[in-house]
Amino acid sequence: xxxxxxxxxxxxxxxxxxxxxxxxxxxxxxxxxxxxxxxxxxxxxxxxxxxxxxxxxxxxxxxxxxxxxxxxxxxxxxxxxxxxxxxxxxxxxxxxxxxxxxxxxxxxxxxxxxxxxxxxxxxxxxxxxxxxxxxxxxxxxxxxxxxxxxxxxxxxxxxxxxxxxxxxxxxxxxxxxxxxxxxxxxx
Amino acid sequence: xxxxxxxxxxxxxxxxxxxxxxxxxxxxxxxxxxxxxxxxxxxxxxxxxxxxxxxxxxxxxxxxxxxxxxxxxxxxxxxxxxxxxxxxxxxxxxxxxxxxxxxxxxxxxxxxxxxxxxxxxxxxxxxxxxxxxxxxxxxxxxxxxxxxxxxxxxxxxxxxxxxxxxxxxxxxxxxxxxxxxxxxxxxxxxxxxxxxxxxxxxxxxxxxxxxxxxxxxxxxxxxxxxxxxxxxxxxxxxxxxxxxxxxxxxxxxxxxxxxxxxxxxxxxxxxxxxxxxxxxxxxxxx
Numbered sequence: 300x301x302x303x304x305x306x307x308x309x310x311x312x313x314x315x316x317x318x319x320x321x322x323x324x325x326x327x328x329x330x331x332x333x334x335x336x337x338x339x340x341x342x343x344x345x346x347x348x349x350x351x352x353x354x355x356x357x358x359x360x361x362x363x364x365x366x367x368x369x370x371x372x373x374x375x376x377x378x379x380x381x382x383x384x385x386x387x388x389x390x391x392x393x394x395x396x397x398x399x400x401x402x403x404x405x406x407x408x409x410x411x412x413x414x415x416x417x418x419x420x421x422x423x424x425x426x427x428x429x430x431x432x433x434x435x436x437x438x439x440x441x442x443x444x445x446x447x448x449x450x451x452x453x454x455x456x457x458x459x460x461x462x463x464x465x466x467x468x469x470x471x472x473x474x475x476x477x478x479x480x481x482x483x484x485x486x
Numbered sequence: 487x488x489x490x491x492x493x494x495x496x497x498x499x500x501x502x503x504x505x506x507x508x509x510x511x512x513x514x515x516x517x518x519x520x521x522x523x524x525x526x527x528x529x530x531x532x533x534x535x536x537x538x539x540x541x542x543x544x545x546x547x548x549x550x551x552x553x554x555x556x557x558x559x560x561x562x563x564x565x566x567x568x569x570x571x572x573x574x575x576x577x578x579x580x581x582x583x584x585x586x587x588x589x590x591x592x593x594x595x596x597x598x599x600x601x602x603x604x605x606x607x608x609x610x611x612x613x614x615x616x617x618x619x620x621x622x623x624x625x626x627x628x629x630x631x632x633x634x635x636x637x638x639x640x641x642x643x644x645x646x647x648x649x650x651x652x653x654x655x656x657x658x659x660x661x662x663x664x665x666x667x668x669x670x671x672x673x674x675x676x677x678x679x680x681x682x683x684x685x686x687x688x689x690x691x692x693x694x695x696x697x698x699x700x701x702x703x704x705x706x707x708x709x710x711x712x713x714x715x716x717x718x719x720x721x722x723x724x725x726x727x728x729x730x731x732x733x734x735x736x737x738x739x740x741x742x743x744x745x746x747x748x749x750x751x752x753x754x755x756x757x758x759x760x761x762x763x764x765x766x767x768x769x770x771x772x
Contacts, residue, residue, distance in 0.1 A: 374639035374677035384645035413685035417537035475548035
């Protein structure tokens with residue numbers, strides 16, 4: 300059993316997570332329904348309910364450096380299980396964004412790299428271009444071989460188009476990348 | 487009973503516009519048969535997908551909001567991808583809760599915001615079509631095809647959005663009335679792994695094969711999904727021993743309209759469903 304030494308309560312961190320996720324962490328009973336409903340929990344370093352408890356116990360660094368916050372794909376099955384309707388998906392969104400803003404050590408750099416590649420594709424085309432995202436990802440990871448067989452099957456089926464589907468008004472689209480969240484400005 | 491709207495605006499989303507063209511085409515063809523016309527939102531953009539809300543909530547709202555501003559007045563907006571539906575729905579909720587946010591985006595897009603856009607989930611449309619008796623003459627058309635209905639995470643919503651109607655059992659009900667045998671199995675609501683199939687392929691592979699094994703063990707001949715992402719993940723991450731055909735819900739619906747399905751849709755599948763269609767005498771294409 301992994302025993303965690305609790306820290307001093309970090310009200311500022313709790314407030315920040317609650318504000319960004321528009322949730323009230325105090326409603327959590329730690330009943331583990333969320334973790335039971337999470338298909339990814341076996342791959343996570345801390346179960347989702349534990350993350351909530353760790354936030355409450357002031358273990359900010361551990362939370363922000365956990366793999367859990369990156370392995371959560373936001374499928375919302377945890378929220379459906381939660382007797383108190385805690386929006387765990389939104390809490391994980393908030394934690395990832397705090398981790399990025401505070402330059403925390405990222406436990407799953409591949410996942411972050413993927414998200415950035417998708418956003419970059421949206422910036423360029425207005426839509427996600429799967430072929431480009433896959434290629435960039437593979438190139439950056441120096442892993443051009445693992446899915447070659449798969450790629451060769453997908454291309455003739457038209458599942459990986461070479462040319463992106465594009466938005467015409469890319470100027471407006473790109474301007475959206477400059478917009479800032481208001482609560483970031485205030486803090 | 488709700489009235490059927492026959493003119494809808496339509497948000498296909500990136501998957502249906504590219505990797506899942508067969509989903510897009512079969513959906514349109516199916517609705518067209520019942521004289522429901524779809525007009526694609528002019529110059530729509532990506533809803534933000536999983537990545538925007540994961541690392542930049544503001545961008546997620548902005549990307550989804552642009553589509554809400556582009557949707558024409560007076561027509562419900564049909565969103566066929568369950569993930570896009572949640573992204574657009576969440577943005578709409580945030581916009582409608584805050585006049586300040588509305589104004590901010592009205593300045594950004596230089597046009598007024600329409601608070602009344604009705605987002606229409608494909609499932610909701612299907613329920614209304616059923617209630618209006620659209621499928622009465624199609625009873626038994628799918629010849630006893632044994633299916634594992636697969637929802638993945640599409641029925642799970644963030645708590646703030648989960649207050650409306652849910653559609654548990656819709657694939658089973660619809661498919662059974664069309665003559666499928668809908669089997670009980672354990673992984674109906676198990677997430678397919680979405681983007682982890684690229685960034686953590688091993689996790690997605692384990693998951694996908696567990697899901698497909700569950701379907702095989704229940705005696706299913708195929709899996710039916712209403713999500714293009716699930717379809718892709720099941721097809722690309724399954725091991726050779728688990729190559730069970732995966733259908734888009736819209737493809738099977740179209741197969742029930744004898745002679746209206748296109749062979750081209752099935753040619754795009756990575757797991758060839760044609761032997762199964764032949765076996766069930768469903769290989770009647772247009």
